[in-house]
Amino acid sequence: MSGANETFFTVVGCMDGRVQKAISEFGRTKFGAEYPDTITEAGIAGIIANNPDPKFVENLKTKLLVSIEKHHSKGIVVDGHQECAGNPVDDERHKEDIRRSIEFIRNLIENKIPIIGVFVVRNDESWQAEEV
Ligand SMILES: [Zn+2]
Numbered sequence: 001m002s003g004a005n006e007t008f009f010t011v012v013g014c015m016d017g018r019v020q021k022a023i024s025e026f027g028r029t030k031f032g033a034e035y036p037d038t039i040t041e042a043g044i045a046g047i048i049a050n051n052p053d054p055k056f057v058e059n060l061k062t063k064l065l066v067s068i069e070k071h072h073s074k075g076i077v078v079d080g081h082q083e084c085a086g087n088p089v090d091d092e093r094h095k096e097d098i099r100r101s102i103e104f105i106r107n108l109i110e111n112k113i114p115i116i117g118v119f120v121v122r123n124d125e126s127w128q129a130e131e132v
């Protein structure tokens with residue numbers, strides 16, 4: 001399934017291309033793992049925190065379990081970010097959506113691996129990951 005030296009972490013995050021680099025770097029450092037398994041939707045924290053459709057949840061769980069059981073993921077990053085087209089709420093509400101998503105995923109995977117929330121903010125022309 002994966003090479004002996006290949007290590008993974010999991011991202012449950014927005015599809016927005018502007019935040020992917022910051023999230024990958026954050027996850028690599030935080031979990032000491034190389035490759036992000038990436039599960040995305042537009043504004044995913046807003047979806048998970050607000051009574052998600054059962055089919056969406058089933059699909060999310062299937063992907064998380066592949067990452068955890070086949071790739072032995074070291075941990076999960078749940079992200080949100082400023083200027084999000086998919087979850088256009090203010091920063092505090094978005095961070096609350098991330099916190100609620102963490103709890104939701106923790107239950108879904110029966111607390112198998114660590115989960116960390118990250119909010120990505122604009123810093124001039126670059127994007128910076130901040131732990132929630
Ligand atoms: Zn977004």
